[in-house]
Amino acid sequence: MQDIIKNYEDNGFVIIKNLFTKEDVNRFAKIARSYDSKTTTNENITYFSALIRLLDPRHYKQHSKWLSPNYIKDSIFLINRKNTDPFKSILKQFGFTGLNAINRIDSYISYKSDEDITEWHSDQAFGGATHPAEFFGGTSGTMSVTNLNKVFVHITKVNYQNGCFSYLPKSQKINLAVRSLINEGLIKYKPILLLEDMIRLVENEYSDALKTKCSEDEINFFLRNGKEALSSDKNFVLECEPGDAVIFNDLGFHKGTAPAKSDRIIFRYWC
Numbered sequence: 001m002q003d004i005i006k007n008y009e010d011n012g013f014v015i016i017k018n019l020f021t022k023e024d025v026n027r028f029a030k031i032a033r034s035y036d037s038k039t040t041t042n043e044n045i046t047y048f049s050a051l052i053r054l055l056d057p058r059h060y061k062q063h064s065k066w067l068s069p070n071y072i073k074d075s076i077f078l079i080n081r082k083n084t085d086p087f088k089s090i091l092k093q094f095g096f097t098g099l100n101a102i103n104r105i106d107s108y109i110s111y112k113s114d115e116d117i118t119e120w121h122s123d124q125a126f127g128g129a130t131h132p133a134e135f136f137g138g139t140s141g142t143m144s145v146t147n148l149n150k151v152f153v154h155i156t157k158v159n160y161q162n163g164c165f166s167y168l169p170k171s172q173k174i175n176l177a178v179r180s181l182i183n184e185g186l187i188k189y190k191p192i193l194l195l196e197d198m199i200r201l202v203e204n205e206y207s208d209a210l211k212t213k214c215s216e217d218e219i220n221f222f223l224r225n226g227k228e229a230l231s232s233d234k235n236f237v238l239e240c241e242p243g244d245a246v247i248f249n250d251l252g253f254h255k256g257t258a259p260a261k262s263d264r265i266i267f268r269y270w271c
């Protein structure tokens with residue numbers, strides 16, 4: 001039990017084997033395929049995330065595209081998966097309890113392709129803005145340092161060079177440190193969109209200030225892995241079987257490798 005949280009906190013991710021049974025996985029696959037229009041890859045389908053939302057007409061608008069009796073039934077199935085023993089235990093360990101433990105459930109299919117699904121990036125990248133206040137819509141410009149989580153469920157097998165999710169271990173710590181330094185006014189805000197941007201800043205402008213937040217080992221570990229990751233995913237792939245899940249801190253750098261051999265289906269439970 002401790003290991004899951006410890007791994008997550010240390011590395012920024014943890015793999016949960018067999019979160020869902022084979023029967024569940026088959027149903028997940030069927031659901032994702034039945035709402036996908038097949039005209040575009042990575043099309044996002046969003047389901048109801050809580051039973052209570054089914055009772056509130058205000059929530060129906062955002063689901064209007066897919067709404068049907070089957071869609072309601074499928075949403076109820078997906079919501080109820082949160083109550084399976086393994087999932088319940090995981091949510092409890094992470095402290096996600098109560099009605100809003102999961103605030104979004106969605107799926108997408110990445111069709112077989114030689115193109116990477118995403119480059120190495122952090123979900124909470126700093127955009128292309130030249131000042132954080134601009135990026136955050138004219139607010140105070142303070143950046144959130146909250147750790148966000150997604151339970152990323154693999155419905156199809158993924159392995160090296162075929163649809164693997166890859167994560168740069170411990171890179172969330174570097175991103176968090178950079179955020180703190182910007183918030184404290186100790187370093188200047190710079191656009192950081194991709195991993196290469198962060199590597200460049202950590203090596204140059206942010207180098208001295210970062211040493212006040214991270215050890216030299218942590219910084220070197222990030223730079224060494226980051227550079228290796230840009231030329232090969234091999235040592236960073238998180239290989240998974242159908243029904244396995246990855247929970248990751250999206251402040252860390254990650255990548256979706258091309259599903260070169262088969263379609264990839266993902267369900268996400270957002271915490």
Ligand SMILES: [Fe+2]
Nearest residue numbers: 118122123254
């Ligand atoms: Fe991402």
